[in-house]
Amino acid sequence: MNRTRLTATDIVAPPVAPDRLAEYRRFGYISDQTMSASVVRAARQWGSQPAVIEGGHQLTYQELLEVVERAAAWLAGAGIGPGDVVCWQTPNWWEAHVLGLAVWHAGAVSCPIAPFYREHELRQVIQQVRPAAVVTAETFRGFAHAEAFDDLLAGAGLGDAARVLLRGTRPGWSPFDVVVSHGRRQESAAVGADDPCLILFTSGTTSGAKAAVHSSRTLLAETRQLADAWGLSWEDVAYMAAPLQHITGVLNAMTIPLQVGASAVLADRWEADVAVADIVRHRVTYSAGATVFLQELTEAARAARVHLPLRMFACGGAAVPRAVMERSEEQGIPAARVYGMTELPTVTVMNRAYPFDLRAETDGAIAPGVQVRVVGTDGEPLAAGCAGELLVRGPEQMLGYLDPAANRAALDDAGWFSTGDVGLVDGAGYVTITGRVKDVINRGGEKFSARDIEDLLLTHPAVRHAAVVPGPDARFGEVPVAFIVFDQPGQASVDDLSRHLHATGLARQKTPVAWHFVDALPMTPSGKVKKFELVATANTAERLG
Known part of the structure; x- marks a missing residue:
C-alpha cells in the first residue's frame, strides 16, 4: 500500500522568518505543546470535568483520556503512527470526537473531511x-x-487501509466498540x-480542493488566540452543530475545550429549536457558526x-447583516x-466587550500577532481606509499546502498569504470585508469552487459553455446559480443537468438552485467570462422572483 507519511519537509513553502518566530515566542503566541499531549494535559488538570456531551452520552476528561488511549493503541496495532494520515468523515457524534483526538494522541495526521463531500470530492482527497486509515x-x-x-x-490502490466504522457493521470494517x-x-x-x-481541504479559484496543513504549533496558536480573546475557562460550555471537520468545529469543539477545560456539547445536525433546548439544558456559554445559525x-x-x-457567539464565514x-x-x-480562513483562521477577533457598532459594522480588530496588508492591483500597499486585496500572515498560519504549486500561487517569499478577499483596514486597525476576487461560492460559510461545478457541467454532451456564480439566498447568503449555453437549444432540461451532476458524485450542496439557459456568455476581449454581469443577472432574477 503506497500511503503518505507526512513530515514538515514535505511542505514546500516559504518558512517563517527567524525574527518573526522570535517575536511570536516572546509574546507567548506560540509554544512547544503538541496536540498529541493535549488530552493527557487536560485530564491531569480537569479530570472530573465533563469533556464531551452528545445525545445521552457524556465523558469526563479522565474518561476521555482512557478511551482515547485505547483507540490510539488500536491504531498503533494497525500500523498507524507519526506522519500517517487518517481521514475521517462523520457526523458530530461523540465517537468521532474520541477518534479525532486518538489520531493526534498516536502522533498521526488528522484529515477531517466535510460531511457533505461525495464521491467526486472524496476521490480528490484520497x-x-x-x-493509512479511514473513519x-x-x-x-x-x-x-x-x-x-x-x-x-x-480504486486508489489503498485496499489495505485500516477502517473504523461508527454505529453500524460492514465486512472489512472494525466497529468502534472493538476499537475501544x-x-x-x-x-x-x-x-x-x-x-x-x-x-x-479548502476550495479556491482552482477546480480541485487544496489541502492546507497545520502543525501543533500553528493550530494551538489559533486555539490560544480565541480562548484568550473570549476569556474562556473550565467554567464554559461550547455548543457545536457545525461539522467537526470544519475549522470552526475543530477549534470550538476540540482544541479550545482541551486547552481550557471547557465542555463541548455536540449536535449531529442543525435544528434551531433543538439548539435552544440544548443550550438551556447544558447552560452553554459560547458557540460559533455561520450567519444562518445565528439568525435561526x-x-x-x-x-x-x-x-x-x-x-458569546462568534459569527463568520459569510456576510453578517447588521x-x-x-x-x-x-x-x-x-x-x-470574525474574519479568517482555513489557512489562517483568526485574522480578526472581537468579543462582547467591544461596542456594538464595531461588532456589527466591521469584521473585527486585527488579532494579536497577525499582520494585514492591503494592496492594489499592482501589488503596492494602500493607505488606511482604501479597499484592496488583503494579504495576511501570523502565528497561526498554516505550514502550507500539500501542493507546491498552490504555495507558489498563494504565498510570497516573505510569508504573506493572498486571501483573495477585498477589504479595508481603518486607522484604528479594524477590518471590513467588501468583496472577493476568488471565484468561489460561500454557502452558509462552506466555500467551494465555482469552476469545479463548471467542469462537471461541461462533461454533459449537450453543454457547450457553463458558468456558475453566487446567487443571493435568504438562509445561506449565497447559493450556486448556473448559466448554460447548449450546442443546440433545448437539448437538456434542468432535471437532466441536475441528474448528471448527481451521477458524478458531486455534493448536493453544490448543485445549482437556479438555472439560466442563454445563447452566449458575456466575454471580455481576452475571452474571460464577465462573471460580474452574470452575478447582476442572478441578483435581478432573485429580486423579481
Missing part, C-alpha cells in the same frame, strides 16, 4: 493524502459512506510541535420566549463578527 459512519442522511470509501480506496473495548493503552506520541498534525437561533429563542445563557446582529442583541445573544 488521491492527495493517500490515507466513517455506515450511513448518514441517506448516503452510504462506508460503501463509497470501499470503492474509492480500492480492549485492555491496551497507548501513551501519547513524542512528536514535534512543527510536525504536521492537521490537513483541512435568535428566531427560535424568541419564539420559545427564553433567554439563552450565551456570553439587522441579524441587532435582533440577536435584543434577544440577549452577544455576537461578534
Whole structure:
C-alpha cells in the first residue's frame, strides 16, 4: 500500500522568518505543546470535568483520556503512527470526537473531511493524502459512506487501509466498540510541535480542493488566540452543530475545550429549536457558526420566549447583516463578527466587550500577532481606509499546502498569504470585508469552487459553455446559480443537468438552485467570462422572483 507519511519537509513553502518566530515566542503566541499531549494535559488538570456531551452520552476528561488511549493503541496495532494520515468523515457524534483526538494522541495526521463531500470530492482527497486509515459512519442522511470509501480506496490502490466504522457493521470494517473495548493503552506520541498534525481541504479559484496543513504549533496558536480573546475557562460550555471537520468545529469543539477545560456539547445536525433546548439544558456559554445559525437561533429563542445563557457567539464565514446582529442583541445573544480562513483562521477577533457598532459594522480588530496588508492591483500597499486585496500572515498560519504549486500561487517569499478577499483596514486597525476576487461560492460559510461545478457541467454532451456564480439566498447568503449555453437549444432540461451532476458524485450542496439557459456568455476581449454581469443577472432574477 503506497500511503503518505507526512513530515514538515514535505511542505514546500516559504518558512517563517527567524525574527518573526522570535517575536511570536516572546509574546507567548506560540509554544512547544503538541496536540498529541493535549488530552493527557487536560485530564491531569480537569479530570472530573465533563469533556464531551452528545445525545445521552457524556465523558469526563479522565474518561476521555482512557478511551482515547485505547483507540490510539488500536491504531498503533494497525500500523498507524507519526506522519500517517487518517481521514475521517462523520457526523458530530461523540465517537468521532474520541477518534479525532486518538489520531493526534498516536502522533498521526488528522484529515477531517466535510460531511457533505461525495464521491467526486472524496476521490480528490484520497488521491492527495493517500490515507493509512479511514473513519466513517455506515450511513448518514441517506448516503452510504462506508460503501463509497470501499470503492474509492480500492480504486486508489489503498485496499489495505485500516477502517473504523461508527454505529453500524460492514465486512472489512472494525466497529468502534472493538476499537475501544480492549485492555491496551497507548501513551501519547513524542512528536514535534512543527510536525504536521492537521490537513483541512479548502476550495479556491482552482477546480480541485487544496489541502492546507497545520502543525501543533500553528493550530494551538489559533486555539490560544480565541480562548484568550473570549476569556474562556473550565467554567464554559461550547455548543457545536457545525461539522467537526470544519475549522470552526475543530477549534470550538476540540482544541479550545482541551486547552481550557471547557465542555463541548455536540449536535449531529442543525435544528434551531433543538439548539435552544440544548443550550438551556447544558447552560452553554459560547458557540460559533455561520450567519444562518445565528439568525435561526435568535428566531427560535424568541419564539420559545427564553433567554439563552450565551456570553458569546462568534459569527463568520459569510456576510453578517447588521439587522441579524441587532435582533440577536435584543434577544440577549452577544455576537461578534470574525474574519479568517482555513489557512489562517483568526485574522480578526472581537468579543462582547467591544461596542456594538464595531461588532456589527466591521469584521473585527486585527488579532494579536497577525499582520494585514492591503494592496492594489499592482501589488503596492494602500493607505488606511482604501479597499484592496488583503494579504495576511501570523502565528497561526498554516505550514502550507500539500501542493507546491498552490504555495507558489498563494504565498510570497516573505510569508504573506493572498486571501483573495477585498477589504479595508481603518486607522484604528479594524477590518471590513467588501468583496472577493476568488471565484468561489460561500454557502452558509462552506466555500467551494465555482469552476469545479463548471467542469462537471461541461462533461454533459449537450453543454457547450457553463458558468456558475453566487446567487443571493435568504438562509445561506449565497447559493450556486448556473448559466448554460447548449450546442443546440433545448437539448437538456434542468432535471437532466441536475441528474448528471448527481451521477458524478458531486455534493448536493453544490448543485445549482437556479438555472439560466442563454445563447452566449458575456466575454471580455481576452475571452474571460464577465462573471460580474452574470452575478447582476442572478441578483435581478432573485429580486423579481
